[in-house]
Amino acid sequence: MAKKLVRAADLPDDESNKALEEQVANWKPTPEAKSQATTLRIIAMVAWVVAIGLEAFAIFWMLKQTPFTTTLLIWLCVVIVVIGGLSVTGSLLWKKANRLDPASKKDTVRFFVQNQLGAFIAVLAFLPLIVMVLTNKNMDGRQKAIAGGLAGVLAVVAMVVGINPNPPSKEAAAVDNSQVVQLTGKDEVFWTKSGEVYHLCEKASAVNLQSKDNQIYSGTVAQAVANGKTRLTKQVEQELKQCGITPPSVSASSAPASPQPSATPS
Template sequence: MSETQKVWKPTEEAKSQATQFRLFAVLLWLGAIVAQIFAIRFFLQAVNSGESPVNAWVIGLIVLDLVLVFAGSFLWKKSNRLNPPSEQNKFLFYMQSQLGVVLAFVAFLPLIIFILTNKKVDGKSKAILGSIAGVALLIAGIGGADFNPASVEKYTEETNMVEALTGANSVYYTKGGGKYHLYEDCYTIKNSERLNGTVAEAHAGVANHSDFDLCEICKKKKMKEDGIDAETLNEKVKQMNEKATAPANESVETLETEETQKDAA
């Protein structure tokens, strides 16, 4: 990162792709809600006509609901890898990171309530449909959860780690890899087509990897070459992180103070 860009920022291409993924995710989630509405409709029609609600239409719509929610969550999480939220507002960060879980409940909970509270439905039918919808909710919830959410602060720390080790925001990576590297000849990527770019560009290039981070082999090799230990490196990164996340007005005040001192001199 340059002196004027201390906090990690996504590339313009990454922001554009993230917006597209989020749009498609919202459309898929809306489709899931529509599928749930039709499932409830067919469920009530069967109940009111004296037929068994355990039929192909209801079960098929539950499955369709699951597919749409799952696909939407996948795209949403992918968009967060490309253009992650900030951790400054914990609530908004959680909502954006775990929106797939929220939508899983929105897409299934009303249906489950309709099934379990309808007095005209026999216990066996409730158990079958309730179990199917419940399992679908569980799968959708797990699929929508992000157990390693990306954030601006996390990516800033990763970039600072690279700069602390090499003095430059430059890494090597492969489109199908799970790590980015400090050495182009790292043996884990020597037989692959290697790309070179910033940490932001690396994340944009392989945004489907939830655990995409610095190669430990490269990190330990560089530390050994420079003769630094983990404590020294972590302290340097910590100082860089604090500087990167300092309030903008603090930087302005510091600059004004420095200018005043120069004028006085």
């Protein structure tokens, strides 16, 4: 007896959710990606710790000096710029680590904190300093305006860089992985060094554009993610035609119907 074909869309919600949970549980970054993500997070943490340490130095030593001279103001501005640079650098490295080794949306608190940590660090690295500058009794109005204004601008920049409006997740990676396998029959994608997404085949027009090293790379979805590619291209329909791929669902629906046995007269 022939088996009935059941599409994922026809599954009950609980079974569909169960299938997604299984995909997410089975999806893992490559060991290389995991190792690189760990290294990037350590470097980001060091950058943030140094930034907060400089903030403490500025608050508890520089702002305590009296009289507060122009030379001190210049050095305070230098420290503020360095804090901003370290905060932004840490956020960029942290974001890259999250792409390599994403969190699961199922763990809501961890997912939010892990992906928006850069913005929290920016607030922590600048807000106390701005408050202490504006309320400092050793500085005059002009000095407060210069130091406070510079810190305020860099705080906004660091917060904007730290925020991730579209954070990566294990769920998204698992769904992309599943989609690639369903469309092509195998876990293999293609990308270029300068591209941000991965593609269905080496014939896709996007991977044949001029690139930095003029090479096309191939590997699993996990390997593409490990190389900094964030997701599957949105030009799936176009690439299916360019690659000459007929998805299983289309192939099945376009196949000629099997002849039905003629009814036997009663």
